[in-house]
Amino acid sequence: MKKPYFNMLVVLGLTMLLLLPVTTTWAKDLSGDLEIFSWWAGDEGPALEALITLYKARHPNVNVINATVTGGSGVNAKAVLKTRMLGGEPPDSFQVHAGQELIGTWVKADRMEDLTFLFKAQGWDKAFPEGLVKLIGTDKGIWSVPVNIHRSNVCWYVPANLKKWGVSAPKSWDDFFAIAPKLKEKGVVPLALAQNWTANHLWESVALASMGPDNWDALWAGKLAFDSPAGVQAWELFGKVLEFTNDDASSLSWQQATDMVVDGRAAFNIMGDWAAGYLSTTKKLAPGSGFNWGASPGTDGMFIFLADSFGLPKGAPQRDNAIAWLALLGSREGSDAFNPLKGSISARTDSDLSKYNDYGKSAAADFGKDRIAGSLAHGVTANEGFMNDFAAIMEMFLKTKNAQATAKATQQIAVKNGIGK
Amino acid sequence: MRDVSPDKLKAVLMLLPSIILIALFVYGFIANTFWISLTDWGGVAALAETPVKNFVGLQNYAELFTGFLGGGFRQDLVNAVYYSVMLLVGAIGLGVFIAILLDCKPKGEDIFRTIFLYPMALSFIVTGTIWRWMLAPQGGVNLLPTFVGGNPLTFRWLTSMQAIWEFNWQNLFLIALYGLAVGMILIGFGTFRKNPARAGKRWLLPGVLAGLLTWLGGDLLPQALFMEETHGFNLAALGIILATIWQYSGYTMALYLAGFTGISQDLRDAAMLDGASDIRYYRHVALPMVKPITISAVIILSHISLKMFDLIFAMTGPDNAETGHPALTMYLTTFRANDFAKGAAIAIVLFMVAATFIIPYLVSNYRQKGSR
Numbered sequence: 001m002k003k004p005y006f007n008m009l010v011v012l013g014l015t016m017l018l019l020l021p022v023t024t025t026w027a028k029d030l031s032g033d034l035e036i037f038s039w040w041a042g043d044e045g046p047a048l049e050a051l052i053t054l055y056k057a058r059h060p061n062v063n064v065i066n067a068t069v070t071g072g073s074g075v076n077a078k079a080v081l082k083t084r085m086l087g088g089e090p091p092d093s094f095q096v097h098a099g100q101e102l103i104g105t106w107v108k109a110d111r112m113e114d115l116t117f118l119f120k121a122q123g124w125d126k127a128f129p130e131g132l133v134k135l136i137g138t139d140k141g142i143w144s145v146p147v148n149i150h151r152s153n154v155c156w157y158v159p160a161n162l163k164k165w166g167v168s169a170p171k172s173w174d175d176f177f178a179i180a181p182k183l184k185e186k187g188v189v190p191l192a193l194a195q196n197w198t199a200n201h202l203w204e205s206v207a208l209a210s211m212g213p214d215n216w217d218a219l220w221a222g223k224l225a226f227d228s229p230a231g232v233q234a235w236e237l238f239g240k241v242l243e244f245t246n247d248d249a250s251s252l253s254w255q256q257a258t259d260m261v262v263d264g265r266a267a268f269n270i271m272g273d274w275a276a277g278y279l280s281t282t283k284k285l286a287p288g289s290g291f292n293w294g295a296s297p298g299t300d301g302m303f304i305f306l307a308d309s310f311g312l313p314k315g316a317p318q319r320d321n322a323i324a325w326l327a328l329l330g331s332r333e334g335s336d337a338f339n340p341l342k343g344s345i346s347a348r349t350d351s352d353l354s355k356y357n358d359y360g361k362s363a364a365a366d367f368g369k370d371r372i373a374g375s376l377a378h379g380v381t382a383n384e385g386f387m388n389d390f391a392a393i394m395e396m397f398l399k400t401k402n403a404q405a406t407a408k409a410t411q412q413i414a415v416k417n418g419i420g421k
Numbered sequence: 422m423r424d425v426s427p428d429k430l431k432a433v434l435m436l437l438p439s440i441i442l443i444a445l446f447v448y449g450f451i452a453n454t455f456w457i458s459l460t461d462w463g464g465v466a467a468l469a470e471t472p473v474k475n476f477v478g479l480q481n482y483a484e485l486f487t488g489f490l491g492g493g494f495r496q497d498l499v500n501a502v503y504y505s506v507m508l509l510v511g512a513i514g515l516g517v518f519i520a521i522l523l524d525c526k527p528k529g530e531d532i533f534r535t536i537f538l539y540p541m542a543l544s545f546i547v548t549g550t551i552w553r554w555m556l557a558p559q560g561g562v563n564l565l566p567t568f569v570g571g572n573p574l575t576f577r578w579l580t581s582m583q584a585i586w587e588f589n590w591q592n593l594f595l596i597a598l599y600g601l602a603v604g605m606i607l608i609g610f611g612t613f614r615k616n617p618a619r620a621g622k623r624w625l626l627p628g629v630l631a632g633l634l635t636w637l638g639g640d641l642l643p644q645a646l647f648m649e650e651t652h653g654f655n656l657a658a659l660g661i662i663l664a665t666i667w668q669y670s671g672y673t674m675a676l677y678l679a680g681f682t683g684i685s686q687d688l689r690d691a692a693m694l695d696g697a698s699d700i701r702y703y704r705h706v707a708l709p710m711v712k713p714i715t716i717s718a719v720i721i722l723s724h725i726s727l728k729m730f731d732l733i734f735a736m737t738g739p740d741n742a743e744t745g746h747p748a749l750t751m752y753l754t755t756f757r758a759n760d761f762a763k764g765a766a767i768a769i770v771l772f773m774v775a776a777t778f779i780i781p782y783l784v785s786n787y788r789q790k791g792s793r
Binding site for chain 1: 463464465466467468469470472489490492493553557558559577579580582737738739740741742743752753754756757758759760
């Protein structure tokens with residue numbers, strides 16, 4: 001009579017053993033593949049690797065396939081992704097700029113799963129700032145998990161050079177126009193600019209300063225026309241700013257434009273905060289003393305953000321693995337592993353700031369209190385059709401410098417691409 | 422039923438797979454692209470699982486050629502024409518020149534031949550990157566004069582905003598008719614010596630008439646666009662043309678050199694005996710003899726000029742209207758803006774332009790075979 005007892009005990013024990021890990025860390029038994037699609041190679045590769053290492057530690061049985069397609073801001077990756085999706089072969093999760101670039105292309109085409117359940121389950125609706133969740137979602141759901149936050153409206157300069165030239169960092173564009181002629185006389189380019197997309201990048205900072213955040217939001221909600229007086233004024237101000245930029249801009253990369261500031265050939269450069277990583281890591285300058293920064297003129301207290309995010313395509317072959325991946329991305333642990341390496345800040349308001357450098361700390365502080373606006377040049381406020389046409393509009397303006405006609409053309413492409421609909 | 426020889430049957434069987442594959446993957450897809458260009462596939466839900474495609478006729482083409490937002494495409498098309506013409510003139514001119522020099526058998530001819538041919542082995546991306554550095558505003562080519570004590574050049578090879586030879590797109594029909602008239606008159610003069618009567622009747626008189634009529638009644642022609650829009654040759658394209666000529670003149674050199682070596686030495690000796698100078702020998706004997714090579718060089722080079730995507734992408738990037746090209750716009754319109762229908766329309770326009778080069782060649786080839 002002893003044997004069945006014993007057997008039962010063994011069976012019971014074994015089931016307990018099996019059940020225990022499942023109940024405590026429910027995802028331990030995930031297996032199979034997880035294919036993540038991104039354009040993070042090169043400088044950004046290590047940050048992605050850190051996330052993958054973390055994922056493997058949590059789910060050792062999952063084989064992570066890191067499918068990257070190189071090319072700045074995803075030029076090539078996006079085309080590859082589109083052919084894959086059209087061919088009915090979606091990756092499990094893919095990188096995409098949060099906001100309209102995702103919504104306009106993939107959500108409107110009904111290719112994404114609503115992630116509201118994940119946001120609720122993980123408590124992210126409280127961890128992320130409310131303004132951010134609004135910008136990455138629609139009234140029908142939340143569509144991606146932001147991994148990082150970059151700021152677009154940052155003005156970079158070298159404090160020692162400004163002292164030498166006897167100027168201080170401008171608070172508004174009027175300040176800038178007051179000091180720019182002085183700089184020009186000394187043979188210094190007041191504002192360094194690079195190729196076409198950096199002009200779009202500069203435009204959003206100038207336009208936000210010109211029209212203010214309320215008008216900016218109204219513009220993208222389709223409530224304010226691009227050829228309204230406020231819209232035309234933005235182009236006029238932009239034209240005035242362009243007079244103080246270098247004339248070889250379109251042959252420079254953004255790094256070369258930043259170099260002009262470092263070398264003392266230019267005074268200021270408006271660029272996203274990936275420049276902080278470039279200045280401190282590549283150029284070996286100390287934040288605060290070697291180089292310094294402020295909000296671009298006239299945008300104090302405003303934070304133009306852009307974010308990389310990952311979404312869940314409908315028909316993902318390994319849905320559970322992908323959800324575990326997204327859960328990691330949004331977690332405090334995940335975002336604090338990724339962002340210090342990437343040179344961005346976490347989208348969460350509770351991140352461990354001791355892991356970040358001086359720039360990151362200041363950006364995180366601003367992100368918590370500033371008015372958040374979406375970036376046009378990096379896909380938050382407008383869909384891909386508008387962005388593509390806007391690049392052509394920018395070329396037209398750079399050539400003609402006609403604010404009125406450009407504003408009209410911008411309104412046309414807004415209508416064509418259904419902005420605010 | 423006639424007897425089919427087993428040989429013929431085998432041949433057909435052997436060819437069948439490639440015929441089917443080409444029919445499907447080349448002509449089938451051309452047809453599909455054409456069909457897409459007649460729809461409105463694009464906009465917000467373009468990438469849905471079953472995208473909505475409504476038939477809209479030629480609306481995409483109309484927008485490209487006459488629409489307000491098609492200005493970029495029209496400039497690209499003008500650019501493509503300038504690229505083609507300049508690449509043809511530059512690469513064939515330089516190629517012939519080097520071929521003639523090498524045909525005179527200088528010392529180390531084979532080394533030079535390799536050196537000149539080598540650029541062809543590079544991919545456009547590599548060429549583009551190298552030339553972008555060489556043509557940088559503050560370096561490379563612009564520094565050349567400083568080596569002989571001059572001041573550095575300040576020309577913006579790739580970013581100049583200047584344009585020359587501008588014309589108003591509104592007057593497109595007018596310009597096309599004048600071009601036709603001038604072309605006919607030129608052909609008339611060219612064939613005048615051979616057959617004066619025919620040249621006069623077929624080319625000169627209609628040419629002059631067409632020119633006169635256009636001059637008198639040009640105002641009655643419809644305007645191609647509702648607003649004034651000037652397009653011209655952007656000087657920024659010079660840098661790109663320079664790089665292409667650098668890459669392909671060696672190739673045309675090789676073509677011509679092969680042709681020149683194929684001409685028998687007797688002919689050359691005979692020409693020399695008759696008192697022809699070197700220049701006259703090449704002008705009147707050698708070049709006419711390698712005419713088939715000129716034709717194939719023209720066709721190959723004009724195709725290359727229509728496929729310049731990668732070079733321009735490497736040299737000036739995707740958003741540079743000054744140096745734009747329809748192939749680049751097609752890619753961006755399709756895969757960045759998700760406007761598949763319009764992208765397809767641009768592709769079809771490019772295809773038509775390429776066809777205008779290749780079809781006359783095919784026709785003349787058939788005729789030659791028929792007359793044999």
